[in-house]
Amino acid sequence: xxxxxxxxRYLIKTRGQQVTLSCSPISGHRSVSWYQQTPGQxxxxxFEYFSETQRNKGNFPxxxxxxxxSNSRSEMNVSTLxxxxxxxxxxxxxxxxxxxxxxxxxxxxxxxxxxxx
Amino acid sequence: xxxxTQPTSMDCAEGRAANLPCNHSTIxxxxxxxxxxxxxxxxxxxxxxxxxxxxxxxMASLIITEDRKSSTLIxxxxxxxxxxxxxxxxxxxxxxxxxxxxxxxxxxxxKP
Numbered sequence: 001x002x003x004x005x006x007x008x009r010y011l012i013k014t015r016g017q018q019v020t021l022s023c024s025p026i027s028g029h030r031s032v033s034w035y036q037q038t039p040g041q042x043x044x045x046x047f048e049y050f051s052e053t054q055r056n057k058g059n060f061p062x063x064x065x066x067x068x069x070s071n072s073r074s075e076m077n078v079s080t081l082x083x084x085x086x087x088x089x090x091x092x093x094x095x096x097x098x099x100x101x102x103x104x105x106x107x108x109x110x111x112x113x114x115x116x117x
Numbered sequence: 118x119x120x121x122t123q124p125t126s127m128d129c130a131e132g133r134a135a136n137l138p139c140n141h142s143t144i145x146x147x148x149x150x151x152x153x154x155x156x157x158x159x160x161x162x163x164x165x166x167x168x169x170x171x172x173x174x175x176m177a178s179l180i181i182t183e184d185r186k187s188s189t190l191i192x193x194x195x196x197x198x199x200x201x202x203x204x205x206x207x208x209x210x211x212x213x214x215x216x217x218x219x220x221x222x223x224x225x226x227x228k229p
Contacts, residue, residue, distance in 0.1 A: 004160070033216060043161070043204075043219035056216055090160050098215025106217065108160030
């Protein structure tokens with residue numbers, strides 16, 4: 001079974017631009033979560049989508065948004081990029097929502113490394 | 118979710134057991150202990166989880182103290198490929214958020 005894939009793997013943008021990152025979950029998984037990883041703040045949760053609906057959201061500004069398609073693929077968008085948005089963006093998929101009553105292992109992709117100049 | 122405390126870094130000789138401690142003194146009765154690791158430039162990888170009983174799988178063993186205030190992840194025969202940052206996370210299964218809250222983790226260096 002193929003793992004979680006993220007595209008692109010590397011991206012360079014300038015301040016003020018916007019960017020869209022893509023994540024394809026493991027086949028059959030309907031939950032996709034996004035995390036941001038920076039040296040200073042570590043790994044932080046952005047949001048989760050399940051069956052095309054946002055289920056949970058972390059403490060990030062509205063410039064960070066996402067969506068999920070009917071095939072469970074997800075995109076994350078960051079508008080008006082700032083230097084501090086430079087980070088590794090990770091997505092993770094699981095078979096059930098994070099808030100389900102049963103344990104659900106999250107499988108992470110390799111990430112997209114975004115550099116904002 | 119409860120906070121966890123882990124040493125910043127640890128060394129281990131190749132072939133020896135690596136014992137990674139984690140303190141979670143404020144853990145609640147319905148919170149599980151999870152361990153993930155992140156090898157350089159890759160996404161985190163699930164290792165093991167447990168509630169109150171010791172657990173073992175093909176990767177590692179998890180020992181949770183009787184009062185559940187601390188736990189130890191054991192890699193029985195560490196290899197160079199086990200060099201990574203190891204994260205101990207406590208999380209309510211079925212909680213209102215459900216997402217993983219990562220701390221700083223322990224950077225394990227396995228040396229030849």
